[in-house]
Amino acid sequence: MKRFCYPLIASFLALTFFSQCSYAYGIQCDFSQDHRTYTWNFLFDYAPDTSLDLSWGLESSMNSIITKRSGGPDWLQEDGRIDLKLDYRLTGKISVGSFFSQDIYSSEETRATTSDYGISSEFELAGIRFIQSLGVKMIDRQDSSSTEPEISQQGFGYDQIISASPRILSNSVTQMSVSQSLVELKKIPLQRRELSLAFSKALSDSPIPGSHGDSLRMLYNEGWAKKRFFSGTTQKKNHRDINLNASGGVPLGIRMNLNVDYLRDRDRRYLPERDLLGFYLLSSSLSAELQLEKNFWRRVQVEGFYRYMRSEWDYLGEESDQVMEGGELGGRVEGKISQVDSAYLSASVGVTSYYAPVSGQFNDRDKLTVLVWGEYLHVFSPHLEIRLEGGFKNFHLTYMSEQFSFENNHDQTYVLTPAITWFPHRKLTLRQKYSIKANYRYYDYQKASETGRNSLLRRASSFSDLEFRYSERMTFFAGYSYRYEDDGPLIWKDQWVQRISRDQRINSVSLSLAYRPMRNLTVSPKYTYEERKSWDHEAEETGDAQEKTLRERRLLGNRFFRKMISITLRYLVSQENYLYLSAAHRLQDDTQSRQEISDYITVSIARIF
Amino acid sequence: MCFPTKTVKRSCVVRASVWAISLLCLLGCKDPFRTRESPPPATETEGTWKTPSEPDDVIENLLYAYNEMVISNFDRCLCDSFRFSAPEDSVKAVQDNRDELFADWERNVEVSVTANMFTVFRQNTDSVSLVLLFEPVPPLPDDISDTSAVLLRDYELHVFDMKAVPAETTLAKGTATFHLQQTSLSWWCICFWGDIPEVAGGYDWGDFKAQFK
Numbered sequence: 165m166k167r168f169c170y171p172l173i174a175s176f177l178a179l180t181f182f183s184q185c186s187y188a189y190g191i192q193c194d195f196s197q198d199h200r201t202y203t204w205n206f207l208f209d210y211a212p213d214t215s216l217d218l219s220w221g222l223e224s225s226m227n228s229i230i231t232k233r234s235g236g237p238d239w240l241q242e243d244g245r246i247d248l249k250l251d252y253r254l255t256g257k258i259s260v261g262s263f264f265s266q267d268i269y270s271s272e273e274t275r276a277t278t279s280d281y282g283i284s285s286e287f288e289l290a291g292i293r294f295i296q297s298l299g300v301k302m303i304d305r306q307d308s309s310s311t312e313p314e315i316s317q318q319g320f321g322y323d324q325i326i327s328a329s330p331r332i333l334s335n336s337v338t339q340m341s342v343s344q345s346l347v348e349l350k351k352i353p354l355q356r357r358e359l360s361l362a363f364s365k366a367l368s369d370s371p372i373p374g375s376h377g378d379s380l381r382m383l384y385n386e387g388w389a390k391k392r393f394f395s396g397t398t399q400k401k402n403h404r405d406i407n408l409n410a411s412g413g414v415p416l417g418i419r420m421n422l423n424v425d426y427l428r429d430r431d432r433r434y435l436p437e438r439d440l441l442g443f444y445l446l447s448s449s450l451s452a453e454l455q456l457e458k459n460f461w462r463r464v465q466v467e468g469f470y471r472y473m474r475s476e477w478d479y480l481g482e483e484s485d486q487v488m489e490g491g492e493l494g495g496r497v498e499g500k501i502s503q504v505d506s507a508y509l510s511a512s513v514g515v516t517s518y519y520a521p522v523s524g525q526f527n528d529r530d531k532l533t534v535l536v537w538g539e540y541l542h543v544f545s546p547h548l549e550i551r552l553e554g555g556f557k558n559f560h561l562t563y564m565s566e567q568f569s570f571e572n573n574h575d576q577t578y579v580l581t582p583a584i585t586w587f588p589h590r591k592l593t594l595r596q597k598y599s600i601k602a603n604y605r606y607y608d609y610q611k612a613s614e615t616g617r618n619s620l621l622r623r624a625s626s627f628s629d630l631e632f633r634y635s636e637r638m639t640f641f642a643g644y645s646y647r648y649e650d651d652g653p654l655i656w657k658d659q660w661v662q663r664i665s666r667d668q669r670i671n672s673v674s675l676s677l678a679y680r681p682m683r684n685l686t687v688s689p690k691y692t693y694e695e696r697k698s699w700d701h702e703a704e705e706t707g708d709a710q711e712k713t714l715r716e717r718r719l720l721g722n723r724f725f726r727k728m729i730s731i732t733l734r735y736l737v738s739q740e741n742y743l744y745l746s747a748a749h750r751l752q753d754d755t756q757s758r759q760e761i762s763d764y765i766t767v768s769i770a771r772i773f
Numbered sequence: 774m775c776f777p778t779k780t781v782k783r784s785c786v787v788r789a790s791v792w793a794i795s796l797l798c799l800l801g802c803k804d805p806f807r808t809r810e811s812p813p814p815a816t817e818t819e820g821t822w823k824t825p826s827e828p829d830d831v832i833e834n835l836l837y838a839y840n841e842m843v844i845s846n847f848d849r850c851l852c853d854s855f856r857f858s859a860p861e862d863s864v865k866a867v868q869d870n871r872d873e874l875f876a877d878w879e880r881n882v883e884v885s886v887t888a889n890m891f892t893v894f895r896q897n898t899d900s901v902s903l904v905l906l907f908e909p910v911p912p913l914p915d916d917i918s919d920t921s922a923v924l925l926r927d928y929e930l931h932v933f934d935m936k937a938v939p940a941e942t943t944l945a946k947g948t949a950t951f952h953l954q955q956t957s958l959s960w961w962c963i964c965f966w967g968d969i970p971e972v973a974g975g976y977d978w979g980d981f982k983a984q985f986k
Contacts, residue, residue, distance in 0.1 A: 200913065229860070231969065237973075239861075239969060239973070241860045241861065241864075243864075269863070269864045269867050270864065271860055271861040271863075271864040271865075271973075272861065272973035272974065273973050273974060274861065274864045274865060274868060274973075274974065275864075276864055276867045276868050305868045307868065307974070352870045391870060392870070393869045393870045393871055394868065394869045394870055395869055452802070470802070470805075472802040472803055475881075477885060477889075483892055483893065483896050484889045484892050484893065484985075486885065486888060486889070486892075489803055490803060491802055491803030491804060491805040492805050493805040493806075513805050513806060514805045515803065515804065515805050515806070515807065515808055517803075517808075517809065518888075520892065527844060527888070527891070527892060527895070529845060530808035530809050530811075531845070532808050535958070537958065553957075555957070555958045557958050557959070560808070561845055562808050562809070562811040563811060564809055564811060564812070565812070566812045566813065566814055566815035566816070567814075567815065567816055568814075569811045569812055569813060569814040570814035570816065570817050570819070571819070571820050571843070571845070572811055575824075577958060577959070577960075579957055579958055581957070603824045603826075603960070605822070605824060608811075609813065609814050617819070619823075619824060621824045621826050623826070649826065651824070651826065752914065757910075757914065760914040762914075762916075
């Protein structure tokens, strides 16, 4: 923190000398305490908007985290950055400047600091822009916990960027750039080169106001880097990524969007002794997505998509080589059925396959996923509406090896959530929601098993909420929820039958208030209480030796309760200017652990001047 | 009589080209309805899995997935928005000029690294093995609300190298912080995993995982 104090003090002092200029600067400070972790964030941004040829800017950020540990020292981590830039425009096309930046990372006894300072120039010639910078880079590495000596490196750094935006076609934007970086540090030299090409063209104007017209966009990036680690290992990396996006109208009034991404990275590391190849990885991925959409009668929007992806990790024929390939087909329909009815439905099905080309099939597997989700809203009157949501998810995993096919399984989840909202009075809103959720998990080759591997979990919940707007400044909220849950093994007897092994009931109450004493200020106290009880079901043998029967016993397993009181203060002028304070006190206890009392505090301030 | 202008002709050519590319893509791509044929099992090896209706079930599933080396079960413990962070190891990586080692460690990286790790250990069962343990009593009580939870677990990860003479055991110790979330059609899953070593500069889970990246 000390390293950043001086520039910050200098910047605040500088503000007084530039008070006659219009400028924009912002400060954001956050503090939060969560369990035993205390986090501070600080952001400062200053960029005076002067009409002079001289311009400068300062950015600073700092993040500090303290984690308190029981039975051990506190753990501290900090990272921060400061950037200072100065530019002077000599002519309309030539400018010179200087820069200073420092990055700091520290954790306990370890500290890494990187500093850069130097001069820069920028000029434009025949539509081509040249940016160059020459400076000094300094790196300090300290590790008090290690016997290794402190490392300090200093050397020259040079960066160059050549960019141009030629006008090739009408209604198009083309951008090209080539960049190079050199850092001459004795132990950790770095070289980097990058080529970037971008082209986008509007193919036509859209006839529908507000929607996008036809367009074509292509991106190509190629990079190469060579660097050395402090351990002596040399790393060479190649990177390539290509993106193609086309969007436009096709016959029958359908809009189409096609997006293709290709990524390729090669990473080689050479050991310092005899320059041997110590590590090799070639990773590549291709993904393509085709979307079609059409609007019917300006009421119903229909969309469909197909997504394909393939990724490969090649360790040069090592057993770790992996291939992943997946395809997904889906769509959605959304629209107004009538003046009072609207509906939404989405569905998708996809298969992802994993291969291990070298190590053999033992971990090869396929994953089939089916997803369906629907929503329906009916408005009876301005005072009453009903909403129905429901969905289904099926996940089928199959192994290609007889070593693992015993694990082939289906995992299915069903959800249904009806909700009613009633506005009996302009000041009063009542909501009642129910939710039913069930999860079936069964194994393809273990249907007859009664060991409990095939299982069913069921959950039913009820939520009741009340909102009373006492006045423009004060609103009361009250809520009650009840949840019942049970789970147990599934047994196959011509159909699936569940035997409950555990059930749980949860009751929860919450009361809160939102009070606005002033236009931008809101104070919200809140109280919540939750009680949870769970029971275990055991089978007990009764009767004599000749006539034994099984009787189920239900035993209270665990009882848990939680009380929490919190208060929040929010002073909101805009998204960039606000003050937020929150404090909470929580007490919880259960039969299986000791009582716990916790406090939480969060403070957040942001200001743009 | 009106003839199509050059602009209209060019636009039609571009559209037709895009249609053709799209159809070619579709024809060459993967069938989303069919999985491969799976052979009947030769052995009855069981992976342990419990429907994650509570946050603690996710941690239990992760523990079993690690010890049994079942990558599909491990994969399902993670949310799509998963991120891994090892702040002290990140600083050590910056120290070594390997800034990118722990950067952007998202779900696909975590699954790929763990799959790589499981493959190495499964293929060399006669020479290496690992055991993961969580302390039965967490350092702090679990913080669980309706849709989010924070669980802390002190862990020990024992890695045995049986080919070394004498046999070696590497121990990673530290505290893992798991942030979990629950959505309507899904159950609990891990969206954030933070790792710090037990002692400053000590060998931790992040150091172990980085070997397989």
